[in-house]
Amino acid sequence: MKKQPSLDALNPFMPGAGMRPPELVGRDADIENVDRMVARTKLGNLNQGIIFSGLRGMRKTVLLLALQDASSRQGIVTARLEAKGDIGTDWDMLFHEIALATARVKSLRLRRKLASALASIDSVQFSFLGVGAGVKLSDEERRRTNPFRLELMVESLSRELAKANTGLFLFVDELQEMDDEPLGALISLQHKMGQEGLPFYIIGAGLPNLPGVLSRSRSYAERLFEYRTIGQLPDSDTAEGFQKPARANGRPFADDALDELVKVSHGYPYFIQAYGKAAWNASDSNPTLLEAVRAGEPEARRELDEGLYASRWQRAKTSGREYLTAMAKINGDEPCDSSAVAAEMGKQPKEVSMIRESLIQLGLVYSPEHGKIAYTIPGMGEFILRAAPTMGQTYDGRR
Ligand SMILES: Nc1ncnc2c1ncn2[C@@H]1O[C@H](COP(=O)(O)OP(=O)(O)O)[C@@H](O)[C@H]1O
Ligand SMILES: [Mg+2]
Structure with missing residues (x-):
């Protein structure tokens, strides 16, 4: 299957912090x-x-x-x-x-x-x-x-x-x-x-x-x-965030392709850009079909790993990474008790409070309520459980 370079150049989706999206949905x-x-x-x-x-x-x-x-x-x-x-x-x-x-x-x-x-x-x-x-x-x-x-x-x-x-x-x-x-x-x-x-x-x-x-x-x-x-977008806005720019650039998504995109992006704007970009690049038909969306998903996840997660993970020191990993083991992406994190690490809460503080300083975690701790990035826990074993000090985003 041959790709059309001119269509790649028309790709309207672009993930990146503060990057103006092709369609500002939900605002x-x-x-x-x-x-x-x-x-x-x-x-x-x-x-x-x-x-x-x-x-x-x-x-x-x-x-x-x-x-x-x-x-x-x-x-x-x-x-x-x-x-x-x-x-x-x-x-x-x-x-x-x-x-x-x-x-x-x-x-x-x-x-x-x-x-x-x-x-x-x-x-x-x-x-x-x-x-x-x-x-x-x-x-x-x-x-x-x-x-x-x-x-x-x-x-x-x-x-x-x-x-x-x-x-x-x-x-x-x-x-x-x-x-x-x-x-x-x-x-x-x-x-x-x-x-x-x-x-x-x-x-x-x-x-x-x-x-x-x-x-x-x-x-x-x-x-x-x-x-x-500012939370996740409702499905209707998420769908519009994919479909409007795609249509405006001459290649809409087929209905089932759009359903899949809405499902995998969970209403997270950053994900919309990553999955939209990968699906567009993987598509060789008009409209873009479900198969192209599926074919693009690994690339989208790789882009999210690099752009959203790995760079932040790398900011943490070894002790901070242990703390982040303990959080993921306890409750995946959901907030958990700070005391439970300490217990998971085999330590007293007092012993890990400095680590917790430094992660807050780095903007990686925050305290949603007293005694609780949560990731600042949606999907961080899932990323850690999936990718942390392969990420030593030298992790550079490639597999
Ligand atoms: N309304 C929107 N619809 C679709 N994508 C959006 C929207 N707003 C932002 N994005 C995309 O989401 C990503 C994150 O946006 P950003 O404003 O940097 O988030 P935050 O400041 O909350 O971390 C960017 O890639 C941006 O293009
Ligand atoms: Mg910001």
Whole structure:
């Protein structure tokens, strides 16, 4: 059987973190939500921020990008960053991205106003500290002034933007990672701006532990945000995620082929891209048949192993891998009791708490509730049980 290279080149599916999919299924309600925020902001009405949480590969980054697009197209000033968890970097990115956002404003008049608002901040800051302009602050002094500087910046920008019937939306990805100091400052800031009736909102995305991280940082965080869980897509959306791009590129899936794709992808957006790509490449007929989907499945699984699982597995040290493997043995992909993991490893919970902590730091596991532990990546447990025996230190994704 000969493949048609021109059709391979038309393959619309492409797995990869933050990669814009050919069809953004299942996002209508969220786009409407942000459209409503935009409309209310323009009318001078207040909003809550939005927090999206879910496992890896669920579409959060792509959704955040789409929402930023939608709001900036409607005249909202938007900034976006990915939190790193390093205090200096997180602060720097906040200042940098917010300043950059004002430079992207189309209206020259408004852009000038924002620029002069920003320019006045440093002098205010110096007088607040009781030092003359031109005095160089030590790193420590500068660090202490960060929350104040951010507040001045956001408040003066929001004031100008409110006068122009718009506002400032800050999109933060991997928000659960953010250092607690900038995170706390951001949450207080949205709270304060709300009290002053100024249009500044955080739209954040992160792992399922994110709502807990926010409430621990500031107890009132619960009231400031609308919390949305980003889970598996329903079958109808999943089917559309396969069929729409395939049809648009001239080669739809046959009904039974589509049923199989829906079944193997479990409504995980990352899986849609991997299985869609492999089935398309394996197909030599139009429409694409069930046999092609089946023929492509090993390739899709290999792509998922490499792109989603192996690279993350490799980040863990030997002890971390033991912990991850114990989790898989106890409960497959489901959350399990931390104490049971320790028992499985033949240790006391205290002895493995450092390992658990380092895996949380690496973003590989999270605690869905007190005393429980779970993988951040859907299918990780299955992967470990299936592939871990063949994966030494030198595992490179090939079999
Ligand atoms: N609505 C969607 N429909 C189909 N595929 C999607 C959708 N959103 C994202 N994807 C795909 O899923 C994968 C993971 O998306 P991403 O936004 O990086 O997830 P997360 O940030 O939750 O880890 C990417 O390959 C992306 O192309
Ligand atoms: Mg992401």
